[in-house]
Amino acid sequence: MKKQLTLQERAQKFSLKNAVGYALQDGTNTLGALLVSYVTFYATDSLYLSAVSIGMVLAFSRVFDGITDLLAGALIDRTRTRWGKARPFVLVGFLYWVSVVAIFSTPERFSDIGKLIWIFVTYNLCNAVFNTLIGVSKGVLLKRTTVSDSARIKTLTMTSLLVSLAAIVIAVVLPLLIAKNNTPGGWRMLAIGFAVIGCISTAITFFCCVEFTEDELVELGLEKAGQGKETKLSFRDYGRAIIKNKYMVIYVAQYAVAMLAMGLFNGAGTYYYSTNLGDLTLMSAVSMVSFLSYPLYPIYPKIIAKIGPINFTRATFLIGAIGFAARAMVGNNLVLLCVSSFFAGFLLTGINLVGQEITIQCMDYSYLKNGIRAEGIYMALTGFTYKAAMGVSSAIMGFLLGIANYDGAQSVQPTSAHIMINLMFNIIPAVVGVLMFFTFKSIRVGEENQKLRAALQAEEE
Known part of the structure; x- marks a missing residue:
């Protein structure tokens, strides 16, 4: 019969389940980021848009992307649910992958201006909104699912190694896939295939990474009962x-x-x-x-x-x-x-x-x-x-x-x-x-x- 761990033992123990969930989230985000990094090539060589125009669209998008980080951080600090503070934002991964598919499903019947507007909206939803929420929340998720310093270091090391290896493999394979699918329909199917993998990984991460409750954190001495100023802070605070x-x-x-x-x-x-x-x-x-x-x-x-x-x-x-x-x-x-x-x-x-x-x-x-x-x-x-x-x-x-x-x-x-x-x-x-x-x-x-x-x-x- 499996021994039931005490709260203190569970807090100090390295959890392979948590580490796998965390690594999967980071890995599939890397997968999505690598695919989205080809949006300029997709726009110029598949949709036949001007390189200058798509460059301007992405430049404006990056300015917006930087601002949303701070808004996402404030939103996460104000979040309190039965699933915890950061875990609900794992589910944003589903919306992220929908937006990735949307980017590479730009309607061919649209005019060039219409296509640029479509890419601007979907790219910003993907990067500046959904990916930002995932990126900002993942550190909070790690903190609240893995409270031991040594266990966090092991999780981060495992994640870094797996993501690095995955990034190298993807960087080699992705150009080959793109070469065979460099049409609007081909890009759409490629994005859908990646999205299926991403959505499965998102579901696994959500079920693997379970936060310690507020009461458990208080019992472990990591929180003080009744002290929750973070929900009332303004940006000035x-x-x-x-x-x-x-x-x-x-x-x-x-x-x-x-x-x-x-x-x-x-x-x-x-x-x-x-x-x-x-x-x-x-x-x-x-x-x-x-x-x-x-x-x-x-x-x-x-x-x-x-x-x-x-x-x-x-x-x-x-x-x-x-x-x-x-x-x-x-x-x-x-x-x-x-x-x-x-x-x-x-x-x-x-x-x-x-x-x-x-x-x-x-x-x-x-x-x-x-x-x-x-x-x-x-x-x-x-x-x-x-x-x-x-x-x-x-x-x-x-x-x-x-x-x-x-x-x-x-x-x-x-x-x-x-x-x-x-x-x-x-x-x-x-x-x-x-x-x-x-x-x-x-x-x-x-x-x-x-x-x-x-x-x-x-x-x-």
Whole structure:
């Protein structure tokens, strides 16, 4: 007969069911995002719309997308149902997949203006509304289904590994499927096929990920009975709560810098291999070395448990910085390029793995310090920061290429363009990695939370 776990045992135990549900949600969202990323190609090569017009539609959509993060966070913080705070938003996944199908079902009989309006509406419903609600709520879902720090780290590590592997497989298979289905009807059937997988995964996630109740959280000492200020907060209150949370302010600032660096080296990659090294095919070969880091994922939770999430993140920043600095000097030597790129790949490993855990600890700090439980808005803030950083990095890259006199119409680029591309792809990320190594240690939120919890328990006794 299976032993019935006590509440304390259940709270500390790693739940494979929760982890699978959480990973499925993240994985299928990645599946949808990859498909939706082809909307420009679908619009120009299947619907025969102007590249400029569809580009303008998507540009306006991204502005709207950033704003909705904060609205979604406030909505989640005000939600209280018998299913919990974040779990109801898992069901938004069904609406998300309906909107994905709608994007790729643009009526052919519409005029070009009508098609652009259809794509604008469905794309914004998909990304700015439904995907934002899912993205902001998933961190709150993790926090309320997995209350143990160590169990959350294991869940995040498992999710990151599975999603990374799935993304690589999808990135290989999807172009082949598109090549065979590049007609309006073909795109529609492709989207429906993906939606079936997505809806099944959404249902599994909803039934696997069950939140601890408010009473259970109180019994575990994670909530204080009758303290629920989060349902009454205005946006001004949210702003004050975040400003008073020094660790969240520091983390968001550092996260923004890290994401700016990521946007630059991701955007500059094609330029570096085609212009500086003169061989774009090297990019595919070098990208394969990322597979070599995957066997390390199972040991990451043990390392994090030993040295803590902050020190783990600092270590990966430093290793990555060394890799980027080395790659700036190796030229097109394939062996050295692969070795340096392998180490460069560690730059964001830490923040990608434990970023949500740090955000959750910042949520707890706000509650323990000020009695304010603002969960959704904290996840929304990191989501907004990411989107803003990606937009700003694109603008910065365009500006830097411009002042370096890069001209895509020319077969040979000036030395200034080569230097600038190397700066964006290697030097800036290396400098950011070193900067993060020294500054990230200021986020002592885990230690501070332990002191606050100890003081709270002493008061109750």
